[in-house]
Amino acid sequence: MLTRLRFYLGVGLGVSLAVSLLFNYSQSLLNQNLSTSLSASLQSVESLTAKNHALANQVQGLVQARDAAQVAADVVQQEVAQLRHDAKVRVEGIRTVIQHEGCYTRPLPPAVTERMHYD
Template sequence: MFTQIKAFFGIGLGLSLVVSLLFNYSQSQTTKNLSTQLITSKLTVESLTAKNQALDHQVQGLVQSRDAAQLAADDTKREVLKLRCDALVRVDEVRTVIQHEDCYSRPLPDSVIERMHYN
């Protein structure tokens, strides 16, 4: 009977060892697969981070270009307004000067009116 117990114990231990080895092999394969997936994910994250940084630099460049264009547009607008104000002042000066001239009451020729774009 002791021999049978030893045999059952030996078989149980052998089966336990085989099941343990199979489980360890399975876990090892799962670990390798997960490690490969982790490396792939890490590379994907690094690639996406690099793309994100490149897009960030591009956006910063576009924002700077937009700001420079806005400043140029503002300067142009100020210059146009200044030129219009100057033109109106000059027109008023001319009207004041020619007010007492006999040509003041006569209409200007069409060719002169076409060249006067101050409004």
């Protein structure tokens, strides 16, 4: 009976060892596949990070260009407003001066009114 027990124990130990070796081999293959997959994923992440940085730099440049264009537009708008104000002041000054002249009641020729046009 003891011999049989040793035999079964030996067979069980052998089978257990064989199963353990097969499991370790399959785990080794799985680890190798996962390592390859991880390496590819890391390369993909690095590529996407580089693209992200490039896009961030491009957006920053566009924001700066937009801000510069807005400043230029504001300056032009202020200049236009100042020119319109100056034109209105001049027209009012001319009207005040010619109000007492004899030609004040006569209409101006079309060529003159076209040159004096303002909004």
